[in-house]
Amino acid sequence: MPISMSSASLPVFQTMLGNLSHMLDKAQAFVDAKGCDPVALTQYRLAPDMLPFTRQVLIACDAAKNGVARLSGVEAPKFADDEQTLAELKARIAKTLAYLATVPAQTLDGTEAKDITFPVGKDSVRTMQGEAYLKQWVLPNMFFHIVTAYNILRHNGVDLGKKDYLLGAAA
Amino acid sequence: MPISMSSASLPVFQTMLGNLSHMLDKAQAFVDAKGCDPVALTQYRLAPDMLPFTRQVLIACDAAKNGVARLSGVEAPKFADDEQTLAELKARIAKTLAYLATVPAQTLDGTEAKDITFPVGKDSVRTMQGEAYLKQWVLPNMFFHIVTAYNILRHNGVDLGKKDYLLGAAA
Numbered sequence: 590m591p592i593s594m595s596s597a598s599l600p601v602f603q604t605m606l607g608n609l610s611h612m613l614d615k616a617q618a619f620v621d622a623k624g625c626d627p628v629a630l631t632q633y634r635l636a637p638d639m640l641p642f643t644r645q646v647l648i649a650c651d652a653a654k655n656g657v658a659r660l661s662g663v664e665a666p667k668f669a670d671d672e673q674t675l676a677e678l679k680a681r682i683a684k685t686l687a688y689l690a691t692v693p694a695q696t697l698d699g700t701e702a703k704d705i706t707f708p709v710g711k712d713s714v715r716t717m718q719g720e721a722y723l724k725q726w727v728l729p730n731m732f733f734h735i736v737t738a739y740n741i742l743r744h745n746g747v748d749l750g751k752k753d754y755l756l757g758a759a760a
Numbered sequence: 761m762p763i764s765m766s767s768a769s770l771p772v773f774q775t776m777l778g779n780l781s782h783m784l785d786k787a788q789a790f791v792d793a794k795g796c797d798p799v800a801l802t803q804y805r806l807a808p809d810m811l812p813f814t815r816q817v818l819i820a821c822d823a824a825k826n827g828v829a830r831l832s833g834v835e836a837p838k839f840a841d842d843e844q845t846l847a848e849l850k851a852r853i854a855k856t857l858a859y860l861a862t863v864p865a866q867t868l869d870g871t872e873a874k875d876i877t878f879p880v881g882k883d884s885v886r887t888m889q890g891e892a893y894l895k896q897w898v899l900p901n902m903f904f905h906i907v908t909a910y911n912i913l914r915h916n917g918v919d920l921g922k923k924d925y926l927l928g929a930a931a
Contacts, residue, residue, distance in 0.1 A: 590872065591762065591764070592764060592872055593762070594763055597763055597768055597895065600895065601896065601900075604896055635806075635914055702761075720763050720767065724767075724768065725771070725772065725929035725930065726926070728772075728903075729772075729776065729925070729926060729929070732899075732903035732904070732907060733925060736907035736908060736911070739904075740806050740908055743810060744806045744807055746807070751904070755896075757896075758888070758900070759892060
Protein backbone atom coordinates (compact mmCIF):
# COMPACT_ATOMS: atom_id res chain seq x y z
CA MET A 590 0.00 0.00 0.00
CA PRO A 591 1.40 3.44 -0.83
CA ILE A 592 2.48 5.67 2.02
CA SER A 593 -0.24 8.16 2.98
CA MET A 594 -0.71 11.11 5.31
CA SER A 595 -2.33 8.81 7.90
CA SER A 596 0.34 6.10 7.63
CA ALA A 597 3.11 8.73 7.77
CA SER A 598 1.70 10.17 10.99
CA LEU A 599 -0.48 8.01 13.28
CA PRO A 600 1.76 4.91 13.60
CA VAL A 601 4.85 7.07 14.19
CA PHE A 602 3.12 9.09 16.91
CA GLN A 603 1.75 5.92 18.48
CA THR A 604 5.07 4.06 18.49
CA MET A 605 7.10 6.97 19.81
CA LEU A 606 4.61 7.97 22.52
CA GLY A 607 4.44 4.32 23.58
CA ASN A 608 8.23 4.32 23.85
CA LEU A 609 8.10 7.54 25.88
CA SER A 610 5.64 5.87 28.27
CA HIS A 611 8.10 2.96 28.61
CA MET A 612 10.88 5.44 29.43
CA LEU A 613 8.69 6.87 32.20
CA ASP A 614 8.46 3.37 33.70
CA LYS A 615 12.25 3.27 33.79
CA ALA A 616 12.36 6.75 35.33
CA GLN A 617 9.92 5.57 38.04
CA ALA A 618 12.07 2.48 38.70
CA PHE A 619 15.11 4.78 39.05
CA VAL A 620 13.36 7.06 41.55
CA ASP A 621 12.09 4.07 43.53
CA ALA A 622 15.52 2.41 43.62
CA LYS A 623 17.36 5.59 44.63
CA GLY A 624 14.70 6.82 47.02
CA CYS A 625 15.28 10.30 45.61
CA ASP A 626 12.83 13.17 45.25
CA PRO A 627 11.09 12.56 41.89
CA VAL A 628 10.76 16.33 41.43
CA ALA A 629 14.53 16.48 40.99
CA LEU A 630 13.97 14.49 37.82
CA THR A 631 10.61 15.83 36.62
CA GLN A 632 11.73 19.47 36.99
CA TYR A 633 15.25 18.90 35.60
CA ARG A 634 16.36 21.10 32.68
CA LEU A 635 19.42 20.56 30.48
CA ALA A 636 19.94 24.34 30.50
CA PRO A 637 18.36 27.04 32.68
CA ASP A 638 16.51 28.43 29.65
CA MET A 639 15.25 25.06 28.44
CA LEU A 640 11.95 23.51 29.55
CA PRO A 641 11.88 20.94 32.36
CA PHE A 642 11.20 17.23 31.84
CA THR A 643 7.46 17.50 32.53
CA ARG A 644 7.00 20.05 29.73
CA GLN A 645 9.03 17.95 27.30
CA VAL A 646 6.53 15.11 27.80
CA LEU A 647 3.47 17.38 27.54
CA ILE A 648 4.70 19.07 24.37
CA ALA A 649 5.59 15.74 22.73
CA CYS A 650 2.00 14.63 23.41
CA ASP A 651 0.53 17.88 22.11
CA ALA A 652 2.68 17.87 18.96
CA ALA A 653 0.97 14.60 17.99
CA LYS A 654 -2.51 15.55 19.23
CA ASN A 655 -2.62 19.01 17.69
CA GLY A 656 -0.89 17.92 14.49
CA VAL A 657 -3.50 15.26 13.85
CA ALA A 658 -6.36 17.57 14.82
CA ARG A 659 -5.21 20.38 12.53
CA LEU A 660 -4.64 18.07 9.57
CA SER A 661 -7.98 16.31 9.98
CA GLY A 662 -9.86 19.53 10.67
CA VAL A 663 -11.42 18.44 13.96
CA GLU A 664 -11.08 20.12 17.33
CA ALA A 665 -8.52 18.44 19.59
CA PRO A 666 -9.45 17.75 23.21
CA LYS A 667 -7.92 20.29 25.60
CA PHE A 668 -6.05 19.10 28.66
CA ALA A 669 -5.30 21.11 31.80
CA ASP A 670 -1.49 20.75 31.58
CA ASP A 671 -1.27 20.25 35.33
CA GLU A 672 0.64 16.94 35.31
CA GLN A 673 3.47 16.83 37.84
CA THR A 674 4.29 13.22 38.71
CA LEU A 675 5.65 10.47 36.49
CA ALA A 676 2.34 8.62 36.92
CA GLU A 677 0.40 11.69 35.80
CA LEU A 678 2.69 12.07 32.78
CA LYS A 679 2.06 8.44 31.87
CA ALA A 680 -1.68 9.10 32.11
CA ARG A 681 -1.30 12.10 29.79
CA ILE A 682 0.40 9.91 27.19
CA ALA A 683 -2.39 7.33 27.57
CA LYS A 684 -5.05 10.04 27.05
CA THR A 685 -3.20 11.25 23.96
CA LEU A 686 -2.96 7.72 22.55
CA ALA A 687 -6.67 7.19 23.27
CA TYR A 688 -7.45 10.35 21.30
CA LEU A 689 -5.24 9.31 18.38
CA ALA A 690 -7.11 5.99 18.23
CA THR A 691 -10.37 7.88 17.56
CA VAL A 692 -9.06 9.72 14.48
CA PRO A 693 -10.15 7.95 11.27
CA ALA A 694 -7.30 7.52 8.79
CA GLN A 695 -9.43 8.92 5.97
CA THR A 696 -9.68 12.32 7.68
CA LEU A 697 -5.88 12.62 7.36
CA ASP A 698 -5.47 11.11 3.91
CA GLY A 699 -5.43 13.57 1.05
CA THR A 700 -4.41 16.53 3.21
CA GLU A 701 -1.00 16.90 1.53
CA ALA A 702 -1.81 20.28 -0.04
CA LYS A 703 -4.28 21.54 2.59
CA ASP A 704 -3.28 24.86 4.15
CA ILE A 705 -2.68 24.44 7.87
CA THR A 706 -2.44 27.56 10.01
CA PHE A 707 -0.99 27.06 13.48
CA PRO A 708 0.39 29.14 16.34
CA VAL A 709 4.14 29.73 16.55
CA GLY A 710 5.31 31.05 19.89
CA LYS A 711 2.88 33.26 21.79
CA ASP A 712 2.04 35.92 19.26
CA SER A 713 2.22 34.65 15.73
CA VAL A 714 0.86 32.08 13.36
CA ARG A 715 2.30 30.29 10.38
CA THR A 716 0.71 28.53 7.43
CA MET A 717 2.21 25.46 5.78
CA GLN A 718 0.76 22.87 3.43
CA GLY A 719 -0.27 19.62 5.14
CA GLU A 720 2.59 17.44 3.95
CA ALA A 721 5.27 19.98 4.86
CA TYR A 722 3.50 20.70 8.15
CA LEU A 723 3.65 17.01 9.07
CA LYS A 724 7.22 16.33 7.90
CA GLN A 725 8.94 19.60 8.68
CA TRP A 726 7.04 20.76 11.74
CA VAL A 727 4.97 18.17 13.62
CA LEU A 728 7.37 15.22 13.38
CA PRO A 729 10.54 17.26 14.11
CA ASN A 730 8.76 18.82 17.11
CA MET A 731 7.52 15.51 18.51
CA PHE A 732 10.96 13.93 18.10
CA PHE A 733 12.63 17.00 19.63
CA HIS A 734 10.69 16.70 22.87
CA ILE A 735 10.88 12.90 23.12
CA VAL A 736 14.65 12.88 22.57
CA THR A 737 15.12 15.77 25.00
CA ALA A 738 13.08 13.85 27.60
CA TYR A 739 15.33 10.83 26.94
CA ASN A 740 18.47 12.95 27.26
CA ILE A 741 17.32 14.44 30.56
CA LEU A 742 16.76 10.95 31.97
CA ARG A 743 20.07 9.62 30.61
CA HIS A 744 21.97 12.64 31.91
CA ASN A 745 20.56 11.93 35.37
CA GLY A 746 21.55 8.28 35.31
CA VAL A 747 18.31 6.50 34.39
CA ASP A 748 19.06 3.08 32.89
CA LEU A 749 18.07 3.71 29.26
CA GLY A 750 19.54 2.90 25.88
CA LYS A 751 18.74 3.33 22.23
CA LYS A 752 16.72 0.11 22.33
CA ASP A 753 14.29 1.76 24.77
CA TYR A 754 13.91 4.74 22.44
CA LEU A 755 13.26 2.46 19.45
CA LEU A 756 11.34 -0.17 21.40
CA GLY A 757 8.05 -0.33 19.54
CA ALA A 758 9.42 -0.20 15.98
CA ALA A 759 7.54 -2.95 14.17
CA ALA A 760 8.49 -4.55 10.87
CA MET B 761 0.84 15.46 -5.21
CA PRO B 762 0.50 12.45 -2.88
CA ILE B 763 3.16 11.85 -0.29
CA SER B 764 5.73 9.28 -1.47
CA MET B 765 8.76 7.43 -0.12
CA SER B 766 11.05 10.02 -1.71
CA SER B 767 9.08 13.03 -0.47
CA ALA B 768 8.83 11.49 3.02
CA SER B 769 12.59 11.06 3.21
CA LEU B 770 14.87 13.28 1.11
CA PRO B 771 13.47 16.74 1.98
CA VAL B 772 13.35 15.86 5.69
CA PHE B 773 16.96 14.66 5.69
CA GLN B 774 18.05 17.70 3.72
CA THR B 775 16.27 20.23 5.93
CA MET B 776 17.40 18.68 9.20
CA LEU B 777 21.03 18.16 8.14
CA GLY B 778 21.06 21.75 6.89
CA ASN B 779 19.82 22.86 10.30
CA LEU B 780 22.52 20.75 11.99
CA SER B 781 25.14 22.50 9.85
CA HIS B 782 23.72 25.84 10.98
CA MET B 783 24.01 24.69 14.62
CA LEU B 784 27.68 23.91 14.01
CA ASP B 785 28.17 27.52 12.89
CA LYS B 786 26.73 28.64 16.20
CA ALA B 787 28.97 26.17 18.05
CA GLN B 788 32.01 27.60 16.22
CA ALA B 789 30.94 31.16 17.11
CA PHE B 790 30.65 30.08 20.77
CA VAL B 791 34.15 28.53 20.78
CA ASP B 792 35.60 31.61 19.08
CA ALA B 793 33.90 34.01 21.49
CA LYS B 794 34.90 32.06 24.61
CA GLY B 795 38.39 31.18 23.40
CA CYS B 796 37.83 27.70 24.84
CA ASP B 797 39.24 24.39 23.67
CA PRO B 798 36.80 23.19 20.97
CA VAL B 799 37.50 19.58 22.00
CA ALA B 800 35.68 20.27 25.27
CA LEU B 801 32.59 20.68 23.12
CA THR B 802 33.18 18.15 20.33
CA GLN B 803 34.02 15.36 22.82
CA TYR B 804 31.28 16.26 25.30
CA ARG B 805 28.86 13.49 26.32
CA LEU B 806 25.57 13.95 28.20
CA ALA B 807 26.39 10.74 30.10
CA PRO B 808 29.62 8.75 30.36
CA ASP B 809 28.06 5.88 28.39
CA MET B 810 26.59 8.07 25.66
CA LEU B 811 28.45 9.00 22.47
CA PRO B 812 30.27 12.33 22.21
CA PHE B 813 29.11 15.24 20.06
CA THR B 814 31.27 14.27 17.06
CA ARG B 815 29.65 10.83 16.85
CA GLN B 816 26.16 12.31 17.16
CA VAL B 817 26.81 14.35 14.02
CA LEU B 818 28.38 11.44 12.10
CA ILE B 819 25.55 9.05 12.95
CA ALA B 820 22.89 11.62 12.02
CA CYS B 821 24.59 11.91 8.62
CA ASP B 822 24.87 8.15 8.21
CA ALA B 823 21.26 7.53 9.21
CA ALA B 824 20.21 9.61 6.20
CA LYS B 825 22.91 8.32 3.82
CA ASN B 826 22.50 4.63 4.63
CA GLY B 827 18.72 4.85 4.85
CA VAL B 828 18.47 6.28 1.35
CA ALA B 829 21.06 3.83 -0.02
CA ARG B 830 19.32 0.76 1.44
CA LEU B 831 15.88 1.84 0.25
CA SER B 832 17.08 2.70 -3.25
CA GLY B 833 19.29 -0.39 -3.50
CA VAL B 834 22.49 1.42 -4.40
CA GLU B 835 25.77 1.31 -2.53
CA ALA B 836 26.33 4.33 -0.27
CA PRO B 837 29.70 6.07 -0.35
CA LYS B 838 31.88 5.12 2.62
CA PHE B 839 33.54 7.85 4.67
CA ALA B 840 36.54 7.46 6.98
CA ASP B 841 34.77 8.69 10.14
CA ASP B 842 37.87 10.63 11.19
CA GLU B 843 36.23 14.03 11.61
CA GLN B 844 37.33 15.86 14.77
CA THR B 845 36.81 19.59 14.35
CA LEU B 846 33.60 21.54 13.89
CA ALA B 847 34.79 22.48 10.39
CA GLU B 848 35.36 18.81 9.53
CA LEU B 849 31.92 17.93 10.85
CA LYS B 850 30.40 20.64 8.66
CA ALA B 851 32.25 19.16 5.68
CA ARG B 852 30.84 15.72 6.52
CA ILE B 853 27.31 17.12 6.46
CA ALA B 854 28.05 18.81 3.13
CA LYS B 855 29.35 15.51 1.67
CA THR B 856 26.22 13.75 2.90
CA LEU B 857 23.96 16.42 1.37
CA ALA B 858 25.91 16.17 -1.90
CA TYR B 859 25.30 12.41 -1.94
CA LEU B 860 21.58 12.80 -1.18
CA ALA B 861 21.32 15.20 -4.13
CA THR B 862 22.49 12.42 -6.48
CA VAL B 863 19.75 9.96 -5.48
CA PRO B 864 16.87 10.02 -8.00
CA ALA B 865 13.46 10.21 -6.33
CA GLN B 866 12.17 7.34 -8.46
CA THR B 867 14.67 4.90 -6.91
CA LEU B 868 12.99 5.52 -3.54
CA ASP B 869 9.38 5.66 -4.70
CA GLY B 870 7.48 2.38 -4.54
CA THR B 871 9.76 0.85 -1.90
CA GLU B 872 7.04 0.79 0.79
CA ALA B 873 6.87 -3.02 0.92
CA LYS B 874 10.49 -3.78 -0.05
CA ASP B 875 12.34 -5.88 2.54
CA ILE B 876 15.28 -3.93 3.93
CA THR B 877 17.91 -5.82 5.93
CA PHE B 878 20.27 -3.67 7.97
CA PRO B 879 22.79 -4.07 10.78
CA VAL B 880 21.66 -3.51 14.38
CA GLY B 881 24.49 -3.12 16.84
CA LYS B 882 27.70 -4.98 16.07
CA ASP B 883 26.50 -8.54 15.64
CA SER B 884 22.98 -8.70 14.34
CA VAL B 885 20.74 -7.68 11.49
CA ARG B 886 17.07 -6.86 11.25
CA THR B 887 14.63 -6.84 8.35
CA MET B 888 11.80 -4.34 8.05
CA GLN B 889 9.61 -3.32 5.13
CA GLY B 890 10.66 -0.06 3.46
CA GLU B 891 7.92 2.17 4.83
CA ALA B 892 8.35 0.97 8.42
CA TYR B 893 12.14 1.12 8.04
CA LEU B 894 11.92 4.78 7.01
CA LYS B 895 9.32 5.88 9.56
CA GLN B 896 10.18 3.74 12.56
CA TRP B 897 13.93 3.37 12.18
CA VAL B 898 15.71 5.84 9.89
CA LEU B 899 13.80 8.99 10.81
CA PRO B 900 13.75 8.30 14.59
CA ASN B 901 17.49 7.59 14.43
CA MET B 902 18.33 10.71 12.48
CA PHE B 903 16.22 12.87 14.79
CA PHE B 904 17.72 11.18 17.85
CA HIS B 905 21.26 12.17 16.93
CA ILE B 906 20.41 15.68 15.71
CA VAL B 907 18.44 16.48 18.87
CA THR B 908 21.16 14.97 21.07
CA ALA B 909 23.75 17.12 19.27
CA TYR B 910 21.49 20.14 19.90
CA ASN B 911 21.10 19.21 23.57
CA ILE B 912 24.86 18.84 24.04
CA LEU B 913 25.39 22.33 22.61
CA ARG B 914 22.54 23.85 24.65
CA HIS B 915 23.75 22.18 27.84
CA ASN B 916 27.16 23.76 27.26
CA GLY B 917 25.76 27.23 26.73
CA VAL B 918 25.76 27.60 22.94
CA ASP B 919 23.24 30.25 21.89
CA LEU B 920 20.60 28.07 20.24
CA GLY B 921 16.83 27.87 20.30
CA LYS B 922 14.03 25.90 18.74
CA LYS B 923 14.06 28.24 15.76
CA ASP B 924 17.58 27.08 14.92
CA TYR B 925 16.48 23.45 15.08
CA LEU B 926 13.50 24.15 12.79
CA LEU B 927 15.27 26.73 10.65
CA GLY B 928 14.86 25.30 7.18
CA ALA B 929 11.24 24.21 7.44
CA ALA B 930 9.63 25.45 4.26
CA ALA B 931 5.94 25.79 3.54
